[in-house]
Amino acid sequence: MSITEPRAGTIEGLTKRGMPVTIITGFLGSGKTTLLNQILKNRQDLKVAVLVNEFGDINIDSQLLLSLEDDMLELSNGCICCTINDNLVEAVYKILERQDRIDYLVVETTGLADTLPIILTFVGTELREFTNLDSILTVVDSETFTPEHLESEIAFRQLIYGDIILLNKTDLVPEEKVEELEEYINDIKAGARVLRSQHGQVPLPLILGVELAHPETYLTDASLSKEQQSNHLANDGFVSVSFKSNRPFAVKKFQTFLQDKMPANVFRAKGILWFKESTRCHIFQLSGKRYDLKDEEWQGEPSNQLVLIGRSLNALEIHQQLNNCLTR
Numbered sequence: 001m002s003i004t005e006p007r008a009g010t011i012e013g014l015t016k017r018g019m020p021v022t023i024i025t026g027f028l029g030s031g032k033t034t035l036l037n038q039i040l041k042n043r044q045d046l047k048v049a050v051l052v053n054e055f056g057d058i059n060i061d062s063q064l065l066l067s068l069e070d071d072m073l074e075l076s077n078g079c080i081c082c083t084i085n086d087n088l089v090e091a092v093y094k095i096l097e098r099q100d101r102i103d104y105l106v107v108e109t110t111g112l113a114d115t116l117p118i119i120l121t122f123v124g125t126e127l128r129e130f131t132n133l134d135s136i137l138t139v140v141d142s143e144t145f146t147p148e149h150l151e152s153e154i155a156f157r158q159l160i161y162g163d164i165i166l167l168n169k170t171d172l173v174p175e176e177k178v179e180e181l182e183e184y185i186n187d188i189k190a191g192a193r194v195l196r197s198q199h200g201q202v203p204l205p206l207i208l209g210v211e212l213a214h215p216e217t218y219l220t221d222a223s224l225s226k227e228q229q230s231n232h233l234a235n236d237g238f239v240s241v242s243f244k245s246n247r248p249f250a251v252k253k254f255q256t257f258l259q260d261k262m263p264a265n266v267f268r269a270k271g272i273l274w275f276k277e278s279t280r281c282h283i284f285q286l287s288g289k290r291y292d293l294k295d296e297e298w299q300g301e302p303s304n305q306l307v308l309i310g311r312s313l314n315a316l317e318i319h320q321q322l323n324n325c326l327t328r
């Protein structure tokens with residue numbers, strides 16, 4: 001299939017050939033939403049529907065995606081874990097039932113999702129008749145990724161199930177590190193298509209409509225790993241803390257929070273922030289040890305929305321600290 005040639009898009013047409021589906025997975029902060037935005041920016045005439053699943057109580061990602069009119073359908077929060085997910089099945093049906101032509105479905109999982117149950121939702125249920133799993137794409141943060149990272153079973157499984165492994169953030173590391181990563185990935189996942197990218201920029205024909213998925217293998221894996229799945233520790237010990245307020249932060253107090261107060265085990269944070277000193281909306285991103293703030297115009301009423309993700313976080317303490325950053 002060529003991604004530049006939109007197909008006849010009635011449900012009837014889709015049911016005959018199956019709507020192609022790409023699952024984008026990858027650890028927290030690796031660049032999944034950034035890649036999704038690249039896809040949406042470069043999709044040309046292709047009608048792409050998107051399903052976003054987020055860990056945490058606030059859907060920040062969906063607010064950061066390029067405008068999708070009604071095509072975007074967002075999944076409920078939480079981690080799709082361990083079992084075939086009814087919410088996901090339902091959301092896909094909603095897309096299939098749409099009147100307008102949909103050429104392609106991209107599913108972005110949370111950074112803590114176990115990939116197999118999501119795959120099985122497509123290949124192990126009646127969705128198999130209406131969809132055509134094209135590939136699993138695993139995004140890797142080339143800077144923070146180390147083999148120790150794989151102490152996280154989830155990160156390991158995301159790699160093992162990747163048909164395409166996208167080494168992202170190559171701008172942040174020397175060439176040797178990228179080569180080392182390529183070697184390492186070739187070792188643990190022979191045959192995967194390994195690509196490099198900066199800010200998710202990759203030619204779409206290399207990642208969409210590639211037909212690299214192996215449904216039969218996934219079904220075999222599912223029967224082999226049933227026990228493992230039922231014992232699977234949800235989210236690998238990661239928890240999320242969400243914070244919302246209709247009052248602005250004082251910029252200095254928030255800076256002090258970031259530098260001195262925020263627990264070191266916060267691995268990922270993202271937010272849409274309102275500072276008393278600014279009339280703009282500030283998009284906050286923290287991934288590993290890096291953070292950045294970009295500003296843009298407010299789309300609606302200003303407010304603060306922030307999600308922090310890490311292991312053993314004390315929600316009460318974090319809430320108190322963030323409350324202290326608010327202006328009176």
Ligand SMILES: Nc1nc2c(ncn2[C@@H]2O[C@H](COP(=O)(O)OP(=O)(O)OP(=O)(O)O)[C@@H](O)[C@H]2O)c(=O)[nH]1
Pocket residue numbers: 026027028029030031032033034035061110111112168169170171172197198199200268285286287292
């Ligand atoms: N320097 C650099 N930064 C990047 C690149 N790709 C993404 N980022 C930044 O990394 C941060 C996380 O990117 P996201 O796309 O939100 O990551 P994600 O995988 O969707 O994150 P979760 O959904 O929380 O797991 C953001 O601040 C991005 O701007 C890259 O290639 N280079």
